[in-house]
Amino acid sequence: MGFRFIAQRIPELLLVETDRFADDRGAFAETYREQVFCDRGLPRFMQDNQSQSRLGVIRGLHFQNEPHAVAKLVRCVRGRIFDVAVDIRRLSPTYGEWVSAELSEENGRMFFVPAGFAHGFCAVSETADVLYRQSGYYAPDCDRAIRFDDPTIGVAWPAGRKVLSAKDAAAPLLTECDNNLVYRGGSV
Numbered sequence: 001m002g003f004r005f006i007a008q009r010i011p012e013l014l015l016v017e018t019d020r021f022a023d024d025r026g027a028f029a030e031t032y033r034e035q036v037f038c039d040r041g042l043p044r045f046m047q048d049n050q051s052q053s054r055l056g057v058i059r060g061l062h063f064q065n066e067p068h069a070v071a072k073l074v075r076c077v078r079g080r081i082f083d084v085a086v087d088i089r090r091l092s093p094t095y096g097e098w099v100s101a102e103l104s105e106e107n108g109r110m111f112f113v114p115a116g117f118a119h120g121f122c123a124v125s126e127t128a129d130v131l132y133r134q135s136g137y138y139a140p141d142c143d144r145a146i147r148f149d150d151p152t153i154g155v156a157w158p159a160g161r162k163v164l165s166a167k168d169a170a171a172p173l174l175t176e177c178d179n180n181l182v183y184r185g186g187s188v
Contacts, residue, residue, distance in 0.1 A: 003033070005040050005112075008099045013085050014042075014112040015101055016073070029108055031075065032133070042112060043071050045133035053081075053123040053130070057163045060120015061086055061146040061171070065180045068139035069115035074132040076103040079125035082158050086146070088174060089116040092183035096174060098155050103130075116181045118146050124158050144178055145171035 006015040020029040038044065051059060061084065064070050074083055086098040101111045104125075113119045121130065148155065148164070150173045171177070 003036055003040075008101075010085075010087055010094045010097060010099050012114045013099050013117070016110040016112055018108060018110075020108050031108075031110065032073070037073075042073075043115075043135040045071075045073060045135055047134040047137050049132050049134065049138075051130050053121075053128045054163065055123055055126050056161045057128075058120060058122045058148050058157065058168065059165075060084065060168065061118035061148055061150075062120060063088060063118040063144050063146075063179075063181070064115075064136070064139055065142040065144055065178065068136055068142040069181060071115045071135040072113045072119055072132045073110055074103065074113065074119070074121070074130065075108070075110040076105060077129050077131055078105050079123065079128035080104040080106075081121040081128045081130060082124050083111050083121045084119070084155055084157075085111070085113040086118040086120075086153055086155070086174075087116070088118050088146070088179055089181050089183035090179070092116075095183070096153055098153055100155070116183070120148055122157055122162075146174050146177050147171045150174050 002019050004017040018029050081103050083103050084100045087094045
């Protein structure tokens, strides 16, 4: 089994591909091996989460402040999503910039989003089941969100009706949010 870590335009963001084996019974893929990911410089993951979304649902843009900032390893196991990460680390040379990736059950790709980035996705299939690992536990007191359509960020979300939670619909702009995340240099 092999993993490929593909740096994106913002090099701390990684698209992760793995070998998939298919036959007349279905398919198999190894999706995580702690030693391989740690050797690559990624954190250990402590919590797994799963969501199911209908077409047009946007979840995000979410992050956790210090001292409970978390990295995420995201994959879509059913359907298809438009996955987004936004650099929100103050003093970062790419502050406010975003990168997207299409994740689907067909391509089997994963998206590594380090701490210091806001994360969100839009379901672009009738149903999308998303699994993601976090490098820390959910901490409600540090949980934050940024408006998905913040014009200073300018994410080019897929066309169509957008369905948001009340929390996400009321999220502040990046310039107005409570954000204590700071760029410390280096890359994964």
